Amino acid sequence: MSKKVKTLFDKIYDKHVVESRDASPDVFYIDRHFIHEVTSPQAFDGLRKKGLTVARPKQTIATADHNVPTLNQHLPIKEMLSRIQVETLTQNCKEFGIDLYGLGHENQGIVHVIGPELGITQPGMTIVCGDSHTSTHGAFGSIAFGIGTSEVEQVLATQCVLQSKPKTMKIEINGALSEGVLSKDIILYIISKISAAGATGYFVEYCGTAISSLSMEARMTICNMSIEMGARGGLIAPDEITFEYLKGRSFAPKGEDWDKKMAYWSTLFSDPGASFDKVINFDAADIEPMITYGTNPGMGIGISHAIPTDDGTGEIDKAMSYMNLSSGENLEGQQIDYVFIGSCTNSRIEDLRLVADFVKDKRKADNVEVWIVPGSKKVEAQAIEEGLDQIFLKAGFELRQPGCSACLAMNEDKVPAGKYCVSTSNRNFEGRQGPGSRTFLASPLTAAAAAVTGKITDVRKLLKNTTYAV
Amino acid sequence: MPFDKFIDTAVPLPATNVDTDQIIPARFLKATTREGFGKNLFRDWRYDNEGNEKSDFVLNQSIFSGSILVTGKNFGCGSSREHAAWALSDYGFKVVISTFFADIFKNNALNNGILPIVADAVTMSKIFKAIEIDPTTKIEIDLPNERWSFDRETYSFEINAFKKECLIKGYNNMDYLVSKKGPIEKFEQEHIYC
Numbered sequence: 001m002s003k004k005v006k007t008l009f010d011k012i013y014d015k016h017v018v019e020s021r022d023a024s025p026d027v028f029y030i031d032r033h034f035i036h037e038v039t040s041p042q043a044f045d046g047l048r049k050k051g052l053t054v055a056r057p058k059q060t061i062a063t064a065d066h067n068v069p070t071l072n073q074h075l076p077i078k079e080m081l082s083r084i085q086v087e088t089l090t091q092n093c094k095e096f097g098i099d100l101y102g103l104g105h106e107n108q109g110i111v112h113v114i115g116p117e118l119g120i121t122q123p124g125m126t127i128v129c130g131d132s133h134t135s136t137h138g139a140f141g142s143i144a145f146g147i148g149t150s151e152v153e154q155v156l157a158t159q160c161v162l163q164s165k166p167k168t169m170k171i172e173i174n175g176a177l178s179e180g181v182l183s184k185d186i187i188l189y190i191i192s193k194i195s196a197a198g199a200t201g202y203f204v205e206y207c208g209t210a211i212s213s214l215s216m217e218a219r220m221t222i223c224n225m226s227i228e229m230g231a232r233g234g235l236i237a238p239d240e241i242t243f244e245y246l247k248g249r250s251f252a253p254k255g256e257d258w259d260k261k262m263a264y265w266s267t268l269f270s271d272p273g274a275s276f277d278k279v280i281n282f283d284a285a286d287i288e289p290m291i292t293y294g295t296n297p298g299m300g301i302g303i304s305h306a307i308p309t310d311d312g313t314g315e316i317d318k319a320m321s322y323m324n325l326s327s328g329e330n331l332e333g334q335q336i337d338y339v340f341i342g343s344c345t346n347s348r349i350e351d352l353r354l355v356a357d358f359v360k361d362k363r364k365a366d367n368v369e370v371w372i373v374p375g376s377k378k379v380e381a382q383a384i385e386e387g388l389d390q391i392f393l394k395a396g397f398e399l400r401q402p403g404c405s406a407c408l409a410m411n412e413d414k415v416p417a418g419k420y421c422v423s424t425s426n427r428n429f430e431g432r433q434g435p436g437s438r439t440f441l442a443s444p445l446t447a448a449a450a451a452v453t454g455k456i457t458d459v460r461k462l463l464k465n466t467t468y469a470v
Numbered sequence: 471m472p473f474d475k476f477i478d479t480a481v482p483l484p485a486t487n488v489d490t491d492q493i494i495p496a497r498f499l500k501a502t503t504r505e506g507f508g509k510n511l512f513r514d515w516r517y518d519n520e521g522n523e524k525s526d527f528v529l530n531q532s533i534f535s536g537s538i539l540v541t542g543k544n545f546g547c548g549s550s551r552e553h554a555a556w557a558l559s560d561y562g563f564k565v566v567i568s569t570f571f572a573d574i575f576k577n578n579a580l581n582n583g584i585l586p587i588v589a590d591a592v593t594m595s596k597i598f599k600a601i602e603i604d605p606t607t608k609i610e611i612d613l614p615n616e617r618w619s620f621d622r623e624t625y626s627f628e629i630n631a632f633k634k635e636c637l638i639k640g641y642n643n644m645d646y647l648v649s650k651k652g653p654i655e656k657f658e659q660e661h662i663y664c
Contacts, residue, residue, distance in 0.1 A: 015662075018650065018653050018654050018657040019650060019653050023631050023632060024631075024632040024646075025630065025632055025633075027647065027650050027653065027654070029654070029657055029658075029661065031663040031664075032663075038499050038500075038551075039550070039551065039552070041502035041503075042502065042503065042504050042552075045502070045503070046644075050644065052644075052648070055654075066496075066499075067500065081500035081501075082500060084500075084502065085500055085502060088502050122663075124662070124663075125663055130550060130552075131549075131550055132548065132549050132550040132574060134550075145574075146549075146550035146574055147550060147574070147577075148550055148551075148552035148555070148574060148577060148578035148581060149504075149552040149553075150552060150578070150581040150582070150642070150643070150644075151577070151581070151643075153644065154643055154644055154647050157644065157647070157648060158644075158647040158648060158650065158651070158654060159654065159658075160647055160650065160654055161643075161647075162632075162643045162646065162647065164630065166573075196487055196544065196547060197487065197543065197544035197547065197570070197572075200544065200547075200570060200571075200572060200573060201573060227548075227574075230544065230547060230572055230573070232573050232574075260662075261662070264662055296487050296489065296547070298487075313486060315485075315486050315487065318485070408491075408496040408549075409496060409497065410496045410497060410499065410500070417519070427489075427491070427548060429489045429491040429492065429548060430491070430492060430514065431491060431492075431495055431514050432491050432496075435495070435497075435514055435519065436514075436519075
């Protein structure tokens with residue numbers, strides 16, 4: 001008896017198709033739905049106008065993250081529009097019976113940090129959120145992708161979206177990472193090679209020894225930025241590292257239910273010989289600490305390389321003018337003004353530990369302001385319990401309260417116009433960190449090195465004989 | 471609103487990788503309604519810090535107008551914010567033509583009555599050239615026949631049959647999904663995560 005050979009993506013996708021008809025997109029079932037204050041109010045409004053209700057309130061989880069201040073969270077939000085948006089979320093959750101981890105709740109945090117850390121995100125699930133970085137959850141071997149507000153409304157009302165099956169891409173990276181190279185460097189490297197549009201229309205599976213050796217936190221960083229190369233999402237087959245991470249978390253299955261889920265989870269891998277629409281291979285040894293120079297995440301280079309020249313499209317020239325940099329220059333030594341360590345890409349406890357370990361007994365440069373924004377209340381509590389807050393304090397780094405913060409600068413955390421920020425976030429678009437701000441995307445280690453020297457720095461030169469886990 | 475066949479002029483924006491942060495910056499996402507985003511469309515390209523119009527930006531050049539936006543590849547990349555589609559629609563755009571679109575933006579556009587048309591690079595340079603030579607160049611959009619034309623040449627485009635019908639008749643996905651209540655509930659009975 002021969003069974004059809006399938007990719008991991010196909011296995012999960014096919015299991016969630018409620019109805020498939022030739023002329024229409026598939027009716028696609030959603031297991032978990034995360035919502036936040038920015039992309040949900042118009043969806044709830046739509047439900048009210050149409051006289052609809054939330055079909056499965058227990059499958060939707062809400063938190064306030066995009067708009068929240070990162071200082072004095074116990075006080076009312078000062079900025080009126082942000083306050084109204086957060087209050088609207090609270091009212092909507094109450095009216096429709098949805099659990100909310102709002103400001104002050106011990107589970108509050110960035111939606112893509114809390115889902116995994118609470119064990120809500122599980123292998124083989126379908127997960128959506130009105131946020132493009134929903135791809136993060138793919139690290140657990142789930143199909144997770146961002147949707148617009150109209151679709152948020154549809155999921156609330158029916159627990160389904162209409163979906164046309166995307167193409168599949170396999171990105172395989174084998175070999176060992178060099179010292180000072182983290183998972184953030186892997187994904188920035190991949191995007192720099194295939195461009196900010198290189199995976200549009202595809203769902204990506206990451207595999208190879210350089211991926212399977214990564215921790216869950218590091219895998220989340222990779223999947224998080226799948227959208228930055230245009231991919232609908234990215235996923236990694238679950239393994240012992242995944243199961244070990246999940247075990248014992250609040251919403252993870254327990255007892256018999258765990259065994260039942262494990263039976264399903266253990267089927268979640270791409271069958272040998274499964275065919276992908278596109279396959280790309282990389283060698284981990286080729287990757288050095290990465291830094292972006294331009295205004296999309298595909299504009300990245302290894303730290304020892306020079307900024308490339310324009311390819312005739314005018315895109316690099318335009319970016320150079322915005323960044324006030326020049327093609328042919330090396331970025332090492334470039335003076336900076338801010339360092340932001342946070343966002344759904346790099347704000348987990350492992351990221352904070354890595355930074356603390358590096359800055360222990362060091363101090364930030366005088367010309368730099370350093371913000372560390374933990375991804376969740378739990379990450380914040382853990383950091384304090386481990387004494388990381390004291391290390392940051394001594395180093396002159398400011399440990400703030402959880403939220404999306406300077407990744408998209410919807411709250412007060414803005415980089416001023418013309419200033420340079422080395423950021424562990426995911427987007428270096430014009431004005432992303434505040435109108436006129438100039439962003440260099442990098443790993444937490446490269447960001448920490450820049451904080452200490454006040455300049456863009458090749459972290460490997462500061463690492464003498466220290467080994468850092470990825 | 472049903473999408474009829476129409477003829478109009480176009481606004482050229484040849485930039486590539488136009489991300490949703492440029493279409494509508496995050497600081498304007500604080501509204502709790504869908505209305506009024508058009509005034510902040512391309513805000514930081516359109517206005518300086520004091521709120522004065524930047525004369526070099528295409529939306530501020532009166533020779534260019536119309537409900538068709540012609541733009542560079544990978545339009546709408548970045549965030550999933552549907553506010554980008556709301557801003558384009560509120561400003562008056564009904565069609566965006568590019569070599570290709572970011573996936574989430576494309577969905578959001580279609581869900582808001584905006585037609586994204588994918589054209590090849592050669593056609594794109596022709597249309598940019600035509601508008602440059604004559605900003606009053608008329609483009610005909612014929613959704614029922616999946617065709618568009620300018621300068622007496624006609625080009626075809628592809629669109630999912632279901633999405634096309636939704637646009638033409640002004641339907642949305644919600645009605646369709648709600649009608650699937652029976653099959654969805656049946657699916658849930660057997661499903662591992664329900």
